[in-house]
Amino acid sequence: MSKGLEGIVAASTKLSDVRGQEGVLIYNGYNINDLAGHVSFEEVVHLLHHGTLPNRAQLDELNSTLRGLRELPQGVIEIIKTLPADAPPMHAIRTAVSALGCTDSNADEQSQANQERQALRLIAQLPVATAAFHRHRQGKEIIAPNPDLGEAANFLYMVDGEVPSDEATNTLDMCYVLHADHGMNASTFSSRVTIATLSDMYSAITTAIGTLKGPLHGGANEGVIKMLQEIGSPDKVDAFIDDALAQKKKIMGIGHRVYKVLDPRAPHLKEMAHELSMKLGEPKWIQMSERIAELMLEKKGLNANVDFYSATVYYSLGIPTDLFTPIFAIARTAGWTAHVLEQLANNRLIRPQSEYIGPIDLKVVPVDER
Numbered sequence: 001m002s003k004g005l006e007g008i009v010a011a012s013t014k015l016s017d018v019r020g021q022e023g024v025l026i027y028n029g030y031n032i033n034d035l036a037g038h039v040s041f042e043e044v045v046h047l048l049h050h051g052t053l054p055n056r057a058q059l060d061e062l063n064s065t066l067r068g069l070r071e072l073p074q075g076v077i078e079i080i081k082t083l084p085a086d087a088p089p090m091h092a093i094r095t096a097v098s099a100l101g102c103t104d105s106n107a108d109e110q111s112q113a114n115q116e117r118q119a120l121r122l123i124a125q126l127p128v129a130t131a132a133f134h135r136h137r138q139g140k141e142i143i144a145p146n147p148d149l150g151e152a153a154n155f156l157y158m159v160d161g162e163v164p165s166d167e168a169t170n171t172l173d174m175c176y177v178l179h180a181d182h183g184m185n186a187s188t189f190s191s192r193v194t195i196a197t198l199s200d201m202y203s204a205i206t207t208a209i210g211t212l213k214g215p216l217h218g219g220a221n222e223g224v225i226k227m228l229q230e231i232g233s234p235d236k237v238d239a240f241i242d243d244a245l246a247q248k249k250k251i252m253g254i255g256h257r258v259y260k261v262l263d264p265r266a267p268h269l270k271e272m273a274h275e276l277s278m279k280l281g282e283p284k285w286i287q288m289s290e291r292i293a294e295l296m297l298e299k300k301g302l303n304a305n306v307d308f309y310s311a312t313v314y315y316s317l318g319i320p321t322d323l324f325t326p327i328f329a330i331a332r333t334a335g336w337t338a339h340v341l342e343q344l345a346n347n348r349l350i351r352p353q354s355e356y357i358g359p360i361d362l363k364v365v366p367v368d369e370r
Contacts, residue, residue, distance in 0.1 A: 010184055010350070011192060015048055015338050018183035023261040027181060028052075036268045041151050041176035041331070042066065045123060048181055048338035049116070062120075063150065069124035070145040070154070072096075073103040077132060077142065085137040089130065089326045090213035094206055096129035097122065101202030108200050115344060118201040119337035126205075126333050127151065130326045131158035152176055155330065159319070168317055171272055172327075175310060178265040179328055181335030187211040187218070188332075188339050195340045196350045208336045209329050215252075218328040223252030224311035225321050228288050237291040245299065253308030254296045262303045269309035276316035285312045 017026040025032040028047050035044065039053065046054040046062050054062060072080075076099045083092050100122070101107045106114050132142045135158070143158045152173035156164035164172075182188070191208040195201070212218035231240045244251060256263055270289075277286040289312055293304040314324050 005352075010189060011343070013184070013339070013342060014051065015335065015342060016181040016183050020256075021261070023264050025182065025264045032178065032264050033268075036174055036177055036265075039177065041173050041180065041334070044177050044180045045120075045334045048334050049119065049341065065120055066124045066151065067145070067147045067154075069121045070128050070147075072125055072128055072132065073100070075103055076100055076129065080129065080133050080142075081136055083133065083136070085139075087133075087137075088213075089133060089322050090209065090219075090329070092133040093126060093130050093326055093329060094209045094213070096133070097126065097202060097209060098206045100125060100129075101200060101206075104202070107202055110198065110344070112341075112344075115201055115341055119341060122201065122205055122337060123151075123333050127155040127330045128158065130323065130330060131155055134159055134320070134323060155327075156317075159323075171276070171313060171317060174268065174272065175313060175327070176331040176334075178268060178306060179310075179331035181332070181338065185217070186214075188336060191336045192339055192343045193350045195343050196347055198347070201337065201340055204340045205333060205336055208332070212329055212332065213325060218325045218332075220252050220305075221307040221311045221314070221324045221328065222321055224308055225315050225324070227252055228285055228311070231288055234284055234287045234291060237288050238295065241292060241295045241299070251292065251296055251302075253305055253311065254292070255300075255302040256305045263305040265306040266304050266309055269306060269313055270304075273309045273312040273316065276313060280316055282316070285315065 014028060016028070017024075019025070027035060027044065028051050030047070030053070039047075040059075042062055043053055043059060045066075046052070046058060076096055079099050080092065080096060083095065104118065104121075107118070128145055135142045140161075143161055146154055146157050146163070149157055149163070150169070150173070153164055153169040156168055156172060187208040190211040191204040194207040195204040215223055231237055241251070270286075273286050273289065277283050289304075289308065293308065296302045296304070310328075311324060314327065315321070319327070
């Protein structure tokens with residue numbers, strides 16, 4: 001038996017290939033290093049859903065479709081407004097996605113066209129729901145989507161109320177590209193398990209969000225910035241790491257279940273973190289990060305992963321810490337929905353076995369004699 005299903009192949013996929021021994025990530029044949037900084041998130045959505053990068057007409061059509069699907073049903077907005085202001089955002093967006101299923105009269109229709117429509121609806125509306133909850137908890141008016149803006153820019157606009165700079169937009173867009181898919185990770189696997197029962201798209205993505213929120217999966221990037229804040233300054237890094245290792249504490253953002261060498265997404269985020277930190281005049285965040293990465297490679301042979309530098313990038317953009325994981329979910333919805341569509345195209349119920357290790361041959365004793 002392989003604990004945690006490590007090394008077990010659970011499905012065949014054309015969507016992404018994670019080569020852990022080589023430090024390589026591929027989306028539908030394209031190396032992530034060729035995609036990052038060269039294509040938009042919307043282009044990656046088309047790549048994952050259709051297997052090819054779009055031409056101009058296809059990209060224009062996709063952009064138009066996504067922008068036309070952004071508006072949340074009023075009932076979902078009302079549900080968001082009833083949530084406690086101190087509710088964790090991942091709880092809120094999980095609830096919002098589940099509610100979206102209630103507002104779709106064709107939620108259970110299994111046709112491919114309907115499933116593809118639902119997939120794009122979720123990609124378009126999850127960031128809107130996230131921004132709406134953030135505005136609600138601040139006691140501010142919820143801002144309507146801006147149809148003139150792309151996915152990354154519109155999210156930042158709905159969060160802050162101002163059209164973002166090109167630099168901020170391009171930074172978040174690249175983060176979306178880097179997080180769009182990643183093989184059979186825990187949340188993707190859970191989405192495929194759910195849809196394999198012939199449940200619905202909304203249930204599958206709700207499942208994925210619930211899985212992603214865990215600190216051993218998507219929640220790791222929140223842990224990174226909290227760790228940096230706890231350390232406080234570069235001169236305290238060495239002592240912090242020595243103490244943490246002595247107590248066998250986990251260092252968030254370091255090491256990866258699959259990658260045995262450097263996570264190929266990390267250098268792109270490291271470069272962005274450098275640029276943003278220097279521009280904002282707060283170099284200590286990247287200085288602390290680099291020292292932690294250096295020490296962990298030296299002492300434990302572990303490399304920084306995508307969460308390690310994405311935390312500094314998001315923090316430098318002024319994004320609240322507890323929105324880091326929802327942003328991960330926004331980007332990964334592209335991959336989750338693509339995996340759901342792929343699972344449905346050649347479906348079989350996912351039903352692994354378990355190894356029983358409990359007692360046997362016990363006899364029932366009457367309750368008064370126990």
